[in-house]
Structures are given as C-alpha cells and as structure tokens.
Amino acid sequence: MSVWAVLVAAGRGERLGEDRPKAFVRLGDLPLLAEPLRRLDESGWVDHVVVVAPPNWEEPAILLAEELGASKVSACVTGGETRSESVRAGVAEVPADAAVILVHDAARPLLPDEVVGRVIDALGQGFDGAVPAVPVSDTVKRVRDGVVEETLPRDALVAAQTPQGFVASVLRAALDRGEGSDCASLVEQAGGRVAIVAGDERLLKVTSRADLERVSAWL
Ligand code: CTP
Ligand code: MG
Numbered sequence: 067m068s069v070w071a072v073l074v075a076a077g078r079g080e081r082l083g084e085d086r087p088k089a090f091v092r093l094g095d096l097p098l099l100a101e102p103l104r105r106l107d108e109s110g111w112v113d114h115v116v117v118v119a120p121p122n123w124e125e126p127a128i129l130l131a132e133e134l135g136a137s138k139v140s141a142c143v144t145g146g147e148t149r150s151e152s153v154r155a156g157v158a159e160v161p162a163d164a165a166v167i168l169v170h171d172a173a174r175p176l177l178p179d180e181v182v183g184r185v186i187d188a189l190g191q192g193f194d195g196a197v198p199a200v201p202v203s204d205t206v207k208r209v210r211d212g213v214v215e216e217t218l219p220r221d222a223l224v225a226a227q228t229p230q231g232f233v234a235s236v237l238r239a240a241l242d243r244g245e246g247s248d249c250a251s252l253v254e255q256a257g258g259r260v261a262i263v264a265g266d267e268r269l270l271k272v273t274s275r276a277d278l279e280r281v282s283a284w285l
Contacts, residue, residue, distance in 0.1 A: 067165040068113045069186065071106045071229065072156035075099050075127070075172030076120045076145020081273050087120040088272065089127075089172045094285050098272065100130055101175035101285075107136040111182045112168065117142040118156040150245045150252070157241060160234065167237050169249050170229035176268040176284055177229065184263040185231040194258035195232040197250045198265035199224035226250065227265040232258075 079088025089099040099117075106115050115138045119127040124142050131139040141159040145152035153169055160167055166189055170177065181198050188196035202223045208216040230249050232240075240252035250260050272278050 068163065069111055069166045069168065070140075070160045070164045070234070071109075071112045071115045071168040071170060072118065072153060072160070073099075073102060073106060073115060073170050073172055074118045074145065074149060074152045074156060076118045076152040076155075077149065077173065078120065079173075082275065082278065087123060089120070090123060091278065093175060093278065093282055097126075097130060098175055098278075099127065099172050100134060102170060102172050102177055103131060103136055103139070104134050105175075105177045105179070106168075106170065107134065107138045109179050109182050111179070111186050112138060114138050114140045114160075114164075116140060116156045116159045118145045118152045119143070120145060148245060149247075150241070150249075153249060154241050157238060164234045166231055167234045168229040168231045169237075171271060173272045174228055174269045175272065175281060176270070178266050178268060181227075181263075181266050181269065182229060185229055188261040188263050189231050189233060191261070193261040194236045195230060195250050195253045195260040196263055197230045197248075197260055198227045198269065199262050200227065200265045200267060200269075201225075224262055225265075227269045227271075 075089035082088050084091045090097040106112050117127050127142045143155050185196040206218045207214045236258050240256045243252050246252040
C-alpha cells in the first residue's frame, strides 16, 4: 500500500503580508516549507511526497528539498489560484497505483508524526477519508449582517486541520467536483464517510505574524 503526501505550499500568504510567499518566509534558520517537508520525508508512514509551489518558486522548492536531502520528493509542481486547484495540480502527479493520498498545508509546519499515524489508521478501518481536528473552545455563532441567527452546540463542533488522508480514488473523484475550503468537504459532498481523529494544537496554521512567532517558539 503506497502512501503519497501532497504538500500544498502555493498560497500567496496575503494575510502574513511579507515580501514573499508564506512557504518561503523564514522560520528558524530556513524557509517555513523546510519544516513540514522534512517531517513528511522522515515519516515512516509516507512513501512519496509531491510539493506544490507558488508560480516562479518551483526552483527554490526543489533546491530546498535537495538541501534537506528529502529523498521522497517525487515531483514539484506549480500551484493554482485556489487551494483546491493547487491540490488538483499535486494529485495529478500521484500515480494511478497509489492507495492513499495525504494532503497537508505547508502553513501547518509542526506536523507530529502521531497525527499521520492516526489518519492512516482510520483509513485502514475502512473510512474514505480522515481528518485530524481539535475541539472548539470558543462558543460559535452563525451571524448575518452583525446579528446573531443561531448559537451552535459547541460539543458537536471541531476545528479541522491537516494532514487529511483519503483513499486515492475517492479524493480524485471528489476533486472533480470543484471548490471547497478543505479536501474533506468535497469528499463529504460526494457522500464519502470521513472520520475525525485527534489533531494537535501544534498543527496551528500560520496565518498572521503572531502565529509565526508562536510556531517558532514551539520549534
Ligand atoms: N494554498 C495553495 N494554493 C493556493 C492557496 C493556498 O497551495 N492557491 C496552500 C497554502 O500555501 C497553505 C494552505 O493552502 O499551505 C492553506 O492556505 P492559507 O493558510 O490560506 O495560505 P495562503 O493562501 O498562502 O494565505 P492567505 O490566504 O493569507 O493569502
Ligand atoms: Mg488562503
């Protein structure tokens, strides 16, 4: 059973507001991309990695993989305008005989290997997909034009993270359906059964400068 990881790093990082894409902003001594790339490459669960880079940043991504000695990197491709397009570009590089595809946000650099294990485990139990998630600590409300319409029951809510894992054929079919804010939502819409497994606070997604500082303190 071969496991392919698609590492999506093609976003612009507009909210971070640096002079370069988020994946190439410095985290410690290296570009942020180095951390999730090294962790996926070292994971015993992962056989091959596809990196999805921003336009004109393919070359630096390949050089970084070489510098890290990331020997599982099979391809580095250019991303698209949206996250879903970038995922599609990465998945297109995954060969037909792959059993499982993991999709991970480069913007979540601190990937604990136990989380990868839990995702793969759920797929082994027959789910179409598996998503790591953490409980929601704030009360969440549905709002329209500044007015509360509903307070959602918090015990039924979780915050989804990545890596999200899928039976390869299920993800390919779901990606043909269009756009979603994560891959699991496309698989859910297609009627797939998606398990929730325990995520990890360290999988915080770097969005703002404060997130970057938090993640670098945890390095
Ligand atoms: N991503 C991507 N291609 C896109 C948009 C996003 O590969 N067209 C990736 C990002 O590189 C990131 C992940 O999807 O690893 C989650 O996206 P997000 O945190 O929104 O990153 P950015 O889109 O880069 O940030 P912003 O929305 O602030 O511009
Ligand atoms: Mg974005």
